[in-house]
Structure formats: C-alpha cells, structure tokens
Amino acid sequence: MKPGQFMWTICWLGILIGGHVTMVESAWANPKAAELEQKIADIDLLLQQLEDRSAQVKSIREGLAAQQKALAAEIQVVLKSFGIKNLAQAERHLRLHYNLELLRTVHTYMDELDAKLLGYQTGHDRLSYLRQLAEDDIKMVTTLNDLKIDALTTQISLVINRYLPEAHTIQIDPQHLSLTTIDQVWERVSKGR
Amino acid sequence: MAEMDQENKRDNEDADFDDELASLSADEKAAFEKIMAEINAASGPPEEPAGDSSENPSLQADTNAQEGSGSKLASDSTDASSPSDDAAISPPVEPEAPQPTSNATTDSGAGNNGDSSDDAPTGNPDELDADQQAALDRIMAEINSKSEDNASGAEKSDMGNSTESEDLSEDQQAALDSIMAEIDAKRKPETAYPVNQTEKNNNGDDDLSEDQQAALDAIMAEISAKRQKDTTEEEKPAPENDSADDDLSEDQQAALDAIMADINAKKRKDEVSDASPAGEEENAESKGLTIEEFDDELSNLLTEATPETPSSDINKVPLKEPSAPIDDNTQEIAEQKPTAQETRTQSYPILQEIHPEDEKIPKKSGQRSLLWQRGKRIVSVISIAACLIISGLYLLDRYDIHPESTLLDASSNTQVDPPAEPMTVAENNPIETERVPAGNETERIESITRVIETPVELTRESGMDSLKQNLSKAREQIQTKINDIEQLKSYYARGIEEEKDKIEQALEQGRIPAFSEAITDKKIELALRAIQRRKTYITKLNTPNAQLTAMAEELLYLERKTDTFDILSAGIHGLPIDDFVQQAQTALKSYMQYNTQLSIDQVEVPAVQLASIWTEISAEIGQRANLLAQRAPLNRAISKEICQGNYDRKYQLTAMSAETARCLVKWPGKDLYLNSLSELPPDVAKILAQWPGEWISLNGLKDLPAESAKQLAAWTGKRLSLNGLTRLSPEVTAHLSRWRGEQLELVGLHAIGPWENYGTRLFLSEKLRRQLEAQ
Numbered sequence: 001m002k003p004g005q006f007m008w009t010i011c012w013l014g015i016l017i018g019g020h021v022t023m024v025e026s027a028w029a030n031p032k033a034a035e036l037e038q039k040i041a042d043i044d045l046l047l048q049q050l051e052d053r054s055a056q057v058k059s060i061r062e063g064l065a066a067q068q069k070a071l072a073a074e075i076q077v078v079l080k081s082f083g084i085k086n087l088a089q090a091e092r093h094l095r096l097h098y099n100l101e102l103l104r105t106v107h108t109y110m111d112e113l114d115a116k117l118l119g120y121q122t123g124h125d126r127l128s129y130l131r132q133l134a135e136d137d138i139k140m141v142t143t144l145n146d147l148k149i150d151a152l153t154t155q156i157s158l159v160i161n162r163y164l165p166e167a168h169t170i171q172i173d174p175q176h177l178s179l180t181t182i183d184q185v186w187e188r189v190s191k192g193r
Numbered sequence: 194m195a196e197m198d199q200e201n202k203r204d205n206e207d208a209d210f211d212d213e214l215a216s217l218s219a220d221e222k223a224a225f226e227k228i229m230a231e232i233n234a235a236s237g238p239p240e241e242p243a244g245d246s247s248e249n250p251s252l253q254a255d256t257n258a259q260e261g262s263g264s265k266l267a268s269d270s271t272d273a274s275s276p277s278d279d280a281a282i283s284p285p286v287e288p289e290a291p292q293p294t295s296n297a298t299t300d301s302g303a304g305n306n307g308d309s310s311d312d313a314p315t316g317n318p319d320e321l322d323a324d325q326q327a328a329l330d331r332i333m334a335e336i337n338s339k340s341e342d343n344a345s346g347a348e349k350s351d352m353g354n355s356t357e358s359e360d361l362s363e364d365q366q367a368a369l370d371s372i373m374a375e376i377d378a379k380r381k382p383e384t385a386y387p388v389n390q391t392e393k394n395n396n397g398d399d400d401l402s403e404d405q406q407a408a409l410d411a412i413m414a415e416i417s418a419k420r421q422k423d424t425t426e427e428e429k430p431a432p433e434n435d436s437a438d439d440d441l442s443e444d445q446q447a448a449l450d451a452i453m454a455d456i457n458a459k460k461r462k463d464e465v466s467d468a469s470p471a472g473e474e475e476n477a478e479s480k481g482l483t484i485e486e487f488d489d490e491l492s493n494l495l496t497e498a499t500p501e502t503p504s505s506d507i508n509k510v511p512l513k514e515p516s517a518p519i520d521d522n523t524q525e526i527a528e529q530k531p532t533a534q535e536t537r538t539q540s541y542p543i544l545q546e547i548h549p550e551d552e553k554i555p556k557k558s559g560q561r562s563l564l565w566q567r568g569k570r571i572v573s574v575i576s577i578a579a580c581l582i583i584s585g586l587y588l589l590d591r592y593d594i595h596p597e598s599t600l601l602d603a604s605s606n607t608q609v610d611p612p613a614e615p616m617t618v619a620e621n622n623p624i625e626t627e628r629v630p631a632g633n634e635t636e637r638i639e640s641i642t643r644v645i646e647t648p649v650e651l652t653r654e655s656g657m658d659s660l661k662q663n664l665s666k667a668r669e670q671i672q673t674k675i676n677d678i679e680q681l682k683s684y685y686a687r688g689i690e691e692e693k694d695k696i697e698q699a700l701e702q703g704r705i706p707a708f709s710e711a712i713t714d715k716k717i718e719l720a721l722r723a724i725q726r727r728k729t730y731i732t733k734l735n736t737p738n739a740q741l742t743a744m745a746e747e748l749l750y751l752e753r754k755t756d757t758f759d760i761l762s763a764g765i766h767g768l769p770i771d772d773f774v775q776q777a778q779t780a781l782k783s784y785m786q787y788n789t790q791l792s793i794d795q796v797e798v799p800a801v802q803l804a805s806i807w808t809e810i811s812a813e814i815g816q817r818a819n820l821l822a823q824r825a826p827l828n829r830a831i832s833k834e835i836c837q838g839n840y841d842r843k844y845q846l847t848a849m850s851a852e853t854a855r856c857l858v859k860w861p862g863k864d865l866y867l868n869s870l871s872e873l874p875p876d877v878a879k880i881l882a883q884w885p886g887e888w889i890s891l892n893g894l895k896d897l898p899a900e901s902a903k904q905l906a907a908w909t910g911k912r913l914s915l916n917g918l919t920r921l922s923p924e925v926t927a928h929l930s931r932w933r934g935e936q937l938e939l940v941g942l943h944a945i946g947p948w949e950n951y952g953t954r955l956f957l958s959e960k961l962r963r964q965l966e967a968q
Binding site for chain 1: 743746761958
C-alpha cells in the first residue's frame, strides 16, 4: 500500500468513528428529546392499533346494517300485507315479533359500535395532536438548551392510557349493555315506512 | 456200445435242448448266442460263419487231421455229426455279429488255432491277443489229445476232465485265468438275462469241453449270484421305501401310493395275461419291471406328480433310495440309510423355520452389524412416531378437533354466565346431517334427534355455523310438515265440497227440506256425518299447524340471531352466546318432542252439530240458487252478445256455458279477463284452452276442479292468473305445474305442494314465497 492511500484510509475511518460517537453522545446528551421520541413511537403504535379497531368496528357494523336492512324490509312487507298499524298488532304477529326482537339487539350493538367508532376517531385526533406537539418539542429541545416537556409527556401518557385498552379489543361489555326497547325499535321501524 | 449209448443219450439231450432253445424268445436267444459267442471266443475265435461250418464239417476235420495228429479221425467223425445238429438248432444269426457255431467250439480244436490267430482282428476287444491265443491253442491241443484218449472209455474221460486243471502248466493256467477274467468283465453288463436262459444254456453244457464248461459255470454262477442278489434286493427295498414313505409328506405319500398301486396293477395285468404257458411266464418275468425300470418309472411319476418342487430334496430322497439296492447290498443300504436321513435333514434348509435369533452374526462384522441394526430400529421407531404425530396433527387440523380449552365455555365470554354445555352440531357426522327425504318422517325425526343429542366439541365459529345449519334444517322440516298439514286440510275441504254436491244432488227438485226431514234420508245423513267428521279434522289440524308455525318462526328467529351473534363475535367479546345456544337447544328439543308426539287425538274440539251443518249447507245451496236465478238472465244476455260478436261485457260473466265459451274463443284479443267467473267446469275449460291469446285472468275462481286444471294446463298462452285460489289440491298442483306458459299468478295461495315446472315464473304471496325460499 502506498503511503498516500494509507493516509486516506486512516482519515475515512476516523470520520466514520467520529460520526458514530457524536450521534451516541447527542442521544445521551439530550434525554428529553429521547423521551419525546419514545412517546411519539408509542403514539404511532396506538394510532395504528386504533385504526385496526376502527376497521373492525366498521366491518361488524356493516354486517349488522345489512341484517337490519333485511329485517326492516321484511317487517315492512308484513305490515303492508297484514295491514298492521301498531305495535300491539305487530307483537301478535310472530314474524314481526321476532323481527322486532332481533332488531333490538341489532340496533343496540349498532349504536354501540357507532359510539366506538366515534371514540376511536376522537382518540385518533387527540393522539395525532399530541404527536405533533411532541415533534415540535423535540425540535425545540434539539435546537435550544432546555425545554419543559413534563406537561406534554404527562398528557400523552394519559391519553395513551385512555385508549390503550382499545388497542387490542373492542371494549363493549354485553353484560352491561342494555338493549333498546321494543318501542324504540318500533319507532324506528315506523319512521322507516 | 457204451459210446453208442452215450452218443444216443447225448443226442436225446441235444434234442431236448433244441426244443427248449426253440421255445426261447428272440432276446433270450440273442443273449444266449452272445454268451455262447463269448464262450467260443474264450475257447477259440470262430473261423467261418455257421453256415459254412455246417456245410463242410469234413473239411474242418480234414484240416484238423492235417495239422493235428492222425489219430483224430474217430473223434472228428463223432464230432462231425454233432456240429451239424448244433448248427441246425442254432438261433438265427444276426448279420452284425459273426455267429460262431457249436461244432466250431467242439470240433475246431487246436488245429485251426494257428490260422485263426493270424486272421483274428486285433482291434476287436472280444478277441484274444496273440500270446493268449497261442497259449490257448496249446491248451486246446492238449485237451484234444486227451479227449482222444478219453474217447476209449467214459470213466477214463471223466478222470481226464477232473484232472484237466491239474495237467495245465502255470502259464497255461494264467492265460486261462486272464481269459476268464475277460469273459467275466464282458459278462457283467449282461445281468438282465433271464435265469431260464442260463438254465437252458446249462442243458448244452454236455457239449462243451470241461474248460468251457468250467468257464460257463463260472459265468452262470456269477449270473445266478447276481440274480439272487436282485431278488433279495427286490424284496429288501420295500421296508426301505416304507421308511422313506414315513419320511414323506402326506401329499407325497399319497402320490407314491398311487404310483405303487399303478405299478402293481400293471404287474398283475402282465401276470394275468402271461399266465398260460410256463415259457411265457418266464418271459413275463424277464419282461417284468426290474428295479431300475421301477426306479425310473417311479422317479418320472414323482416328477410329474410334484412339479412345483423340482429342486426340493424331499422329492429327491425317495427317488434315490429305491435305486440304492441295485448297486449296494443290504448292509450298504442299512449303512446308507442314516446317511440319507442326514442328507434329508440337511436338505431342508428352505422349509426349515428360520429364527432370527439363531442366526449367528459373523464375529468380524458382528459388532458393526449389531450397531447398524440398532440404528435401523431407532430410525424406524422415530419415523413411525413422526408419521403418527404428523397424521394426528393433520387430522386435528382437518376436522377442526381442538382440545378442551377451545370449547365453547362461558368463561371465555363472561364470568357471570354459567358453564355452557357443548354445542350440538353435526359437523362431524355429515351423513346424519344430510337432507332427508320429506316423506320419510321417521328418518327426519331421527336425524334431528341425532343433531340434538350429539355433543360436538368445536370452535365458536364452526359451532355457530353448525347451529345455524341445524336450526335451518329443523325449520325446513317443520315447514314441510306444515305444508303436509295444509294439503291434508285441503283434501278434507274438497271432501266436504264433494259431500255437499252429493247432498245437492240428493235433493228432490231442488227443494231444501228441514233438518228433521233431511236426516231421515240416509244419504244425506251419511253425507252430513262425513262433513262433520272432516270439519272436525280440519279444526283439529289447525292446532298442530299453528304450533308448528310458531316453532318455525322461533327457529327462524334463532337462526337469524345466530347470524347476529356471528357478526358481533368477530370483534366483541362477552356476548351471551351460551345462553343463546341453550335457548336454541331447548327449541330444537321441544320441536323434536312435539314432532314425535304429533297427533290430533289430544286436541279437544267440539264436533259441529249436524243441524248446524245442514243449516249452513241449505243456506249455501239457497244462496247459490238465488245467485244463479239472479245472474242467469244477465249471463244469458252476455252470452248472446258474445256469440253475436260483442265482447264488451264478457268480464261480467259469472257463469259460462260451453256454447258461450265456443263463441268467446273467437275473440281476437290478447287478454281475456273473466274475473267474475266463480266456477269453471271442465268442458268449459277445455274450450277455453283453445283460445289463441296470451293472457287469461280467472281471479274470481275460488275453487278449481282437477279436471279443469288439466284442461287449462293444455292452454298455449303466456300468462294465467288464478289469484282467487287459496289452496290447491295435489292433483291441481300437479296439473298446473305442467303448464308451459311464461307466468302463473297464484298470489292468493296459502300453501303449495311440490312444484315441478320451474320454467314458468310463479307469482306467489310474499309469505308463501318466503316459505318456499326457506325450503
């Protein structure tokens, strides 16, 4: 190896090692930025999970909506066929009675799923908002010497904890769910005429 | 005189001998001639054929006299007669072998020996070499000279014969011994000669010299010894064969028995056929099977009998043993026996049971092969276990069989619910859940029973699907049952109408009597009672029909709820699925129980009074009569208009005659609305079916006779409306379903039977359509 080439090789190695050391030192040197970056990563993960749950809720709701549509259509046919005008008459008709019973369940869960979907959307917006704040603070921290980030991280943690249970399952407890009354169902059916 | 007497005696003996020779067979004669030729060869080679010697006996004598001493004339003359006789009785000469004559043996003597030795072919193994011939010549010369001396007295001759051997020199004795040895060697292969032949030959011993006689005796002794041996060996192989038979298998023994029976029968047959003369008997003996022939035949037969095991030593042993006595004596056989047994025991390697543990592994490769075998066993065990595990996993995956942890249990959904019972589905019993024919009620019920009573451990998803299938299946069966009940009700309703017609026909001049009067008429009474019974049946059928309808609705509700839970369970946990499953199971069980107890006996329905039935009927008849009376003028007027070509009021027709129908079919329009018609007789329907339009509407008909339906089914139009019909009899259903139009409207129907024609668009009520869809 020529002396010139050797010198160049040494120089390159020095540059590479120096760059790596600088990066490690910056991370160690700015723990607040690292903390915020970690929060951003948590937010990203939760956002993804909430999107998955939203898709799941939409899928279930579509299925229920299709069933509700079929039941409502059949109810309308029977009502017209038999000239049923009120709930009492409808209750005496077995098909109507059972269809109304089914709609109680369907409507209840559809309402719950709608609420969930709304809650997921709210959580998505809030998390996105907090993520933006965290990014702003990271820039600030890396630019300036110091910045108070405790309030932000606390808020992020609260929001994350709020939506974390929804990350894996749709949080609807059927045991504590009260079905809509048959009157409410009949009211909806009547509106649909 | 003594000589003369001796000669006469010899002549007599020669005559006897000739007779015996004549009775010999050709083979025996040939053998005899051969023996005699050998004897002659031993005493001296023949100079001339027999014919020549017989023709010139004197010449021989002269020659002998010239070469020998002159005192031989007497003996020559005496011998000259006998040779001629011998030549005469000698057997026919075979062309191949020069046949020596008996006189040559007796007369030729040493005088010819010198010439004959020169003429004798050296290449012939039967001929003597020169030294032997010279020694023999000398001996014969001495014998001849002595025989001359002996010719003077018989006693002297006898003495000379007895001392003949003593007179021979040592060289002569040695030469004679060598000759005899040669003769013996040649005689050996000819062991098959019969005994009687040798005995006959013995008769001719008197003609031989003593040396010749001695040689012949030695030969005959050998022959007799061999024959004796043969006879003893023929007797001895039997136990040997028996012992060999003992060693045979049953099949082989049977084959050997058959062969022996065959041979014995053949022998007996030969004996019977040859029983008459003694000479022939002897021939039969000579022609009988020798042991060698027996062995050959036996081996051939055994080979034929057991072709499958040609190489097996089992078959070889019994073939070998009978032939042993031919060459060996009894002792040798006895010694050979264990050897044969040894070879037999050693010659069963194929049939011997092989014990792997007995097999000795060579020491050198023993350790390695042991390790190799162990390795092979381990590998085989591992592969078998792997195969079992893989197949088990495959079966688990294939049939969705999961451990108990994946069962439907309440704890997976909620802690409040009690533990759920296993779902009753029939996914693992596809045969049981197959659609059963609608007619077979017992099978249907059993199928549902199996569905309910078979607990299957499945996942939630597959369990829900299976439950839904079971519910759907049960509902279909209920629907079928409801349809059957509706058909039954329709049948009874038609029966009621028929009875009403009978009553109407029984009325005299259309007058409707009072009940008390009508009941006196037996026909009316029976008709009323039939109507009463059928009405009761119809009423009673309403109860199970309603119950089944409620069950069908409940099952439909459960089926739909299954869908709901199926949708929700995709993302929501804690659903009360177990309660729902319990509810579904209860519904299915109740259906099954009800279906097995389906009866109208328990239904309490008060029978309709005959009086009320009569009142109803009389009112109906009266109303119809009034209607006819009211409508008759109108119908007549409209009919008249139609027949005149005015079709404007055709839709007002309430009844139509055949004549009116004939006029109506001439209408050139496309749509024929006759919705006011309340009845359609078959003859009218037949005429109406000839109308070439597209749409006939008969919505006013409340009932359609089967024959009318049959006529209508032949109509070639496109649309047919019969919306006034509420029920169809099976016959009407069958006829209408054969109609090939485009559209058939039956919106008023409450139930419908099996429909055959799916090419026609059928318009039904929404309720009935859903019922059919559910089916």
